[in-house]
Amino acid sequence: MNDHRHRSGKASAGNPISAEAHALTLAVEVASAWHRGGGSDRPEVPLGIVATIAAAGLLVGRADDVATGMLSASPEDFVDIARTVWAATSSRRPDLAQSVYPLLGWLFADNDQALRQRIKDAADAALRAGQLELTATERRFDCDVLGPLLGALRSRTATKVNAQMYTPGDIACALTAVALDDVKPGQSFCDVAVGTGGLFRAAACVVRNRGLDPADMSWFGADVDELAIAAAAVNGLIWGLGPNVFLYAGDILARPHWADEACRARARFLEEVNRLNNGVKLLDFLKKL
Structure with missing residues (x-):
């Protein structure tokens, strides 16, 4: 099995899970990885990371290539990849750029090594939890990956998503x-x-x-x-x-x-x-x- 495949929430042949259930598991995995890194909460950063992976999957169209490239990148290289992804996405869809920007400030900040590692850990958690199975396939129409993540990030313990x-x-x-x-x-x-x-x-x-x-x-x-x-x-x-x-x-x-x-x-x-x-x-x- 490729290491970017979904682990704890992945559907097996005899026990399929819905896209929404997968999105909830993804949210908890990413929020847990982000909070384990310590430091300030800054929910816009992990939200922006998941948004970046989604945009990359839509741009490239080859989920395996995106996952392999991002998982093998260093923390510094991942930020460079993210900048490239959003430069291309914003060029194609400038109508979205202004609204999306609150999730992208970390791309331009002078991030220290600890924050860069936190960013990479959260990205790896999303990829290993199978995000691209949700956002780079037809399943993207069946769930919201960002809503549950925002709820999980704001519940600090990330033990459950605020479904309300x-x-x-x-x-x-x-x-x-x-x-x-x-x-x-x-x-x-x-x-x-x-x-x-x-x-x-x-x-x-x-x-x-x-x-x-x-x-x-x-x-x-x-x-x-x-x-x-x-x-x-x-x-x-x-x-x-x-x-x-x-x-x-x-x-x-x-x-x-x-x-x-x-x-x-x-x-x-x-x-x-x-x-x-x-x-x-x-x-x-x-x-x-």
Whole structure:
């Protein structure tokens, strides 16, 4: 068995586990590895690590190659790989860059050796727990790997995931299927407490089951939690929600026109990106914001 394969949560031929159960195991493995390293909690770092592995799998399309390359990398080389992954991803999908950036600050910080090793240990835990089986295959549509991880990271002991934060996938899909009587291309979906996007995933499943493409829809989500919004942006990439994902981090009660503000903010950002000189990297631009 290749060493990147899932260990404690992997489905066997006679005992398959669901993608959601696998995602929960992944969350506990990554959070445990991160907390064992000591130091400050910084949940944005392990969230960004899992997001990086997901983005790499989508870019390369060969899970075994991604896992082998990342597992064999030194801590310093892993950070360099992560920078390359996000430079390529941001170039292809600049519409996501601003929302995702809260998960990427560690790529540019002057990290000491202990933190670099922590980063690598968390990445190895994700890879050995079989993350790429979830985020680089068709199973990526069946679960949210970032929502449970955010819950596990905030429970400090990482012994369980705060499931109260997230609607179970089967319940979300059932509720969404009932609510969406007539789905048409170009339709908009809105969630004012989007979290990491669980209801978006459920709606996207309904859209696909009815022979349509989620990328032809518009998705509006708001939440007071900036990290959850960043995770929702990554999930939009994983779930194939397309370029029309508009996310707002803030209190919608204080900003009732948040959806319009999200559209305008993204339009302004993309205008700035289009003005960049060819030699200026998008990620370098983000650092200055």
